[in-house]
Amino acid sequence: MRFDILTLFPGFFDGPVRESIIGRAVANGIIEVKTWNIRDWAPGKHKTTDDAPYGGGPGMVMKVEPIALALEALSNATDAARPVVILPTPQGKPFTHAQAQQLASCERIIFICGRYEGFDERIRGLADAEYSIGDYVLTGGEIPALAMMDAVSRFVPGVLGEPESAHDESFTDGLLEYPHYTRPEDYKGMRVPEVLISGNHGRIALWRREQRIIRTLERRPELLAAAELTPEERRLVERLKGN
Ligand SMILES: C[S@@+](CC[C@H](N)C(=O)[O-])C[C@H]1O[C@@H](n2cnc3c(N)ncnc32)[C@H](O)[C@@H]1O
Secondary structure, three states, X not given: OEEEEEEOXXXXXXXXXXXXXXXXHHHOOOOEEEEEEHHHHOOOOOOOOEEOOOOOOOOOEEOHHHHXXXXXXXXXXXOOOOOEEEEEEEEEEEOOHHHHHHHOOOOEEEEEOOOOXXXXXXXXXXXXXXXXXXXXXXXXXXXXXXXXXXXXXXXXXXXXXXXXXXXXXOOHHHOOOOOOOOOOOEEOOEEOOHHHHOOOHHHHHHHHHHHHHHHHHHXXXXXXXXXXXXXXXXXXXXXXXXX
């Protein structure tokens, strides 16, 4: 899978693309990450990529031409399938686990990283989807692009090794993950739940499933409506709610 990132700050990606799981996936050729400086497509001597907003007001707005030219060049650059173009923006649809999983089947994704006050509205027409990574405003689209690329990459076969696998993690089947413990068994009087040291794998699996339901109810109750629960688990939820 290939990611192309259009940004005014290509250096932003140097570390994240080299380190840890993503770095290993890049080194093994499972994913490819290319960063491009939008300025390289800015016409004129000054290579301007932003301008003052029509109608006045504070801040600068990213110009449409450099981004349109960059997209044209990148789309024609290879014979691979047409890329999916994503615009990170606080006004986009909330980016979720399900979208990350779905996007992992694409051959190519292009992210357009905004800066300043944001984009000329006509840039929205060049994108296939607009996503937000949360209800807050960051200084640029680089962190959202990185966050989305990371989340998508985890679903690309071979990126996660077996021990890191996405099995039973938060949001798979609509539930949060169960609590984890490692050595020591007793830390300042806080003991590891007895079931986890019982060696009884059936009991451990049941406990973990129940913990996922309890956690979700406590922390993100709105997820339970769409979670994949058995009738017995639905009854457990009702009991926990005191119904
Ligand atoms: C300072 S922000 C612009 C915010 C814009 N003026 C607004 O109020 O919606 C600059 C860029 O950062 C990116 N960005 C900031 N917060 C984001 C978020 N929560 N999710 C996705 N992208 C975000 C977008 O690319 C945006 O164009």
